[in-house]
Amino acid sequence: MRKHIIAAIQSHAAAEYPKECCGLVLAVGRAQKYFPCRNIATEPNEEFLLDPEDYAAAEDLGEVIGIVHSHPDATSRPSSRDLAMCEATALPWHILSWPEGDLRTITPTGSTPLLKRPFVHGVQDCFAVVRDFYMRAMGIELPNYQRTDGWWESAENASLYEQHYKAAGFEQVDSPQRGDMIVMEVGRTAHPNHAGIYLGTNPTLPGEESAVFGPGPFVLHHLYGRPSEVIVYGGPWLQRTRLILRHKEAR
Structure with missing residues (x-):
């Protein structure tokens, strides 16, 4: 300089x-x-x-x-x-x-790993990891909605998932396939406020080395205050699921 x-x-x-x-x-x-x-x-x-x-x-x-x-x-x-x-x-x-x-x-590297990225609200959070997965795995660019602090605990969060998913190209389905968005309800809220990507039994992520996580099925997600991770999709996570969404271009 x-x-x-x-x-x-x-x-x-x-x-x-x-x-x-x-x-x-x-x-x-x-x-x-x-x-x-x-x-x-x-x-x-x-x-x-x-x-x-x-x-x-x-x-x-x-x-x-x-x-x-x-x-x-x-x-x-x-x-x-x-x-x-x-x-x-x-x-x-x-x-x-x-x-x-x-x-x-x-300087920017041009690519942040999907796995183990630190949580930075509005930049590297649950919706960001969903957006990045869709771009890298399917070439689909999703809108980047603004997220204000605390939206996940108020009725405002409805606008991010419940009200916007159709306009973003998604439709609701009954059972998931790899690449679907799983929308969940975590914490004390009356609306879905968390999302991840259903990976099925294959935890491989685009552009990243695969790892052994267990028997599956798996979901990639990014919880508040924690690094992004792949988890087994079952038990409480299955119970917290409110929407299963498939993008029209992913068919």
Whole structure:
């Protein structure tokens, strides 16, 4: 990274300390510049949320080629969310520890494993693993509905699965086959709020090495606060099932 951009990032981090600063690296013609943005997170000392109006203003000036934020009183080591968001944005992320001053860059790999991915709500969660499976296994791109914190405990969750599955190309079936979406009800809720992929007796995942999980049948899912995993589909999971959905293009 060019020296004048590093200096601008350091100056921004110092001005915002002890809050996290955030900004964008832009390509403006042949030149590059740092575009400082507002951090509108509820807890800016702990995380950042880049103001979308600032992002739009930056795009009017040039091409966004990197995302920047600081880690106050911490190392530049990326968090699980940093890694997940780097993949989601498909852009390099530059992380500055402050006041230490260490700058680290992480780059997207282009593919997050379906298995053992950390949970990051809205980015790497149960619906995300479903979307990624459909794209990798069948080439089907599902809509990416916005998920706000706590949706799974309120009536709002109905809009994600119960109200949207038909528009997303799914129809309800009575018995599952490999690739179907299993929609379940977990925790204290009156609506289905969790989903996984029915794998049948073959736990192999697209692009990943197969493993022995037991006799099956299996479901790939991603519970809140836990790594994504393949489980045996039976017992309480079968009892929690509320919908079995098959995509029209998967027939």
